[in-house]
Amino acid sequence: MVQAKIPEKAYTISELASHFNISPRTIRFYEEKGLISPQRTSGNQRFYTRKDRARLRLILRGKRFGFSLDDIAGMIGMSDTDINEIEQIRKSLAYGEKKLAEIHRRGEDLALLEQDMIAIREKLLNRLAQLENKDR
Incomplete structure (x- = not known):
């Protein structure tokens, strides 16, 4: 101290x-x-x-x-x-690039999840319509 x-x-x-x-x-x-x-x-x-x-x-x-x-x-x-500032900038850039790649991967995963959720919603809506029409 x-x-x-x-x-x-x-x-x-x-x-x-x-x-x-x-x-x-x-x-x-x-x-x-x-x-x-x-x-x-x-x-x-x-x-x-x-x-x-x-x-x-x-x-x-x-x-x-x-x-x-x-x-x-x-x-x-x-x-x-x-x-030193050069070393600090280089390290920051490397970490930033790593984080950008991670964000990109997450974006791709979210897009796939969105597609899956839309497909499931469509199937559920179709099934609901079938069931409702059957009861009429």
Whole structure:
């Protein structure tokens, strides 16, 4: 743990949680996973820099798009390692391509499911019409 003086523009865990509409526990969870690493005051209070805030935004965006925390860590790097921008972009593109292929496969599966459901509906409607006509 690095103890430091709080910079002029720093955020508390409550401020970040409120800004992103998440719980402080969520932020602590991402810290436990090594995705963000706040600094601490001599009183052991966490504070977050603009870099931490930006990382948190990327983590939440990745989660919203369906990436796992491992995927996100691969794209943005762990908080305790420096990843150069070129490497980060390449990793993000690779994960993005993987996600696009997955979306494409799901789309194909949904189209097949739709066709099956339409066929079943037609059979059921035809059978219902047969039964109703038989009773007349």
